[in-house]
Amino acid sequence: MMVLSLAACGGGSKSTTDTSAAADGAKSGDGGKITVAIWDNGQKPGLQQIIDDFTKATGYQVDLQVITWDQYWTLLEAGASGGDMPDVFWMHSNESQKYMENGILMDLTDKIKSSDKLEMDKFPKEIKSIYEYDGKTYAIPKDVDTIALWYNKKMFDEAGLAYPDDTWTWDDYYNAAVKLTKPDGSQFGTAMNPSNNQDGWYNIVYSMGGKVISDDMKKSGMDDPNTLKAMEYVDKLRKDAMPDATVMSETGTDVLLQSGKIAMLPQGSWMVAPFKDNEYIAENCDIAVLPKDATTGKRVSLYNGLGWAANAKTKNPEAAWKLIEWFSTKENQESRHSLVLQWLHTRAFQISGRTAQISSTFRHI
Template identity: 35%
Template structure:
């Protein structure tokens, strides 16, 4: 799974139609006749094998409820979901991300779950609090966290060894990264010390928080981009490009940053826990790389994000749907996910199986950062100002504008957009 910043900025506007919503074998009496069989649909964009294991386990425990898994590629998924939610044909259950959640909740397209969660005796303390907050709207809960991801400092041990540089540790600061990037950069071999793409979740959202700045105010009403501390978090990345220690924005357009890291052209990469399985399955890369916690700026911080399982408010089978959603957010479902290595499950004390599934990597680093995690910045219509982040900050990354000028412009546009929400 990848919750990349560039992907989250994709437009919600779409023209494709979604397939049919849930059907029943037993007819409309399904919620009244305990012997009737109800079929729910479950929309996802990846992890098909793992999700099928969850479905199989749920069906074993609930023989009168069948679940049809619907898997669509990322772009198609959001296109179909928007049209389906508006037109009454969305899947019964589906994945949701924090930056899109409020749009669906505000339009009454999500099933409120507080009664079902309370009835099941679920304790919200079983999940990282920032994830619970991210998917709470007007004091109501519309799902339970499925998984989460934090960001770590991935590094290529072979490049470090060749340059005679000690591997990063949990004690590293920004200054340590800057010193290492200079030593690791070897233009004669086309090797860069670090990758500094224009990336939200894996990049500047983390350093903004580490510098003591903010992307958006706590109430979601004001941009934080005019704050000098926020701008310091952006300058951190721009400096690497200006010094020739990172590929340029143009080079990232040709080959994405994670691919350049995999190809051995970049020594350090701020990357999510969601890359662990991808790197691990690359047999040529597995022994060469490892990961540690993010370096400290003014303070420690990492962005936390994740998937929430939510339900469609117009589902024909709300009671069965609630039962399925509570199961998906429970301990057993989390343990199944952890055993596959696909993601870090959100349920407490179930993550160790994920850490152990790839012992060559220091995956504990991603869990150690949970106490310092900050919630992914969102508002009622995040996608609008996400676009401004890309267009306004790009000139700073390209060296055409100062970080201050680009950020101040972004703050003005973002504030205008927030005022219209």
């Protein structure tokens, strides 16, 4: 079962780019130059290569700017209010509705229909729907992300516990988390990002048959008996096997895993690259699928996806559209795959001895 997430994602990896400098550059370009704004510095090299090819093919000059996640939406909103936004930028499910409703994004509907380079039927319809409003399309999906379970093999070995596998239920997860929690507070069984529900309790709620929101998206699902059951489980897990919420929020759950403070962490595919480059995780950790619920038998991993959008008031609408179209072709999707994820060149990765195929529609990593 796959459930479309309305939660935030992509904030786990911090950019090292100077935000003020990027903000100064992330404005609509003049003449034949367009500006592009993203928030993940890890993706800049791969995107820059694709942009360089675009410039060679079209003659359009492109300035790629990275703005940290913490500042991205503040600066984008300020730019929208002041009439000075970047030409092309990443859009997110959390923010897309207000930007579409207020006419801030370029309407791409007719451009998509007339394009002979795009294969829109290859993108998941749930992801496409995030960027559709009133029968029109305002962004093209850039990627798809999902959630898996990272665990510390060394801690499991020291506790004499078997590694997580696809037979695990959330009961197994709780029991292991408690056993992996040390009374002196030096180690905890797990953690949960307080500010990102996509890699947190949403997965548990839907796995246990609950709902965060009704199917028609008109009312809350928090009074559903199964949702209440799931939240009781989360509360028990929080009390018995997690660090204090302040620690998780201020330190960051990814840092807790990287520093050997927690044994397990549900985390998004956007963290694969930074985790892969972390020496401690590379030596001590592995990945498994999320647990399933013992009663429903459901294993749920929420997914989400970013989109390429353009400023409705860009001074260079043709160049902005051509770049979005260029990013979204099968060829350049596959090119970005090889550039950003060279170490996953087989388009598959090992999850506890089981091979999991990943769609060629890009993961948000």
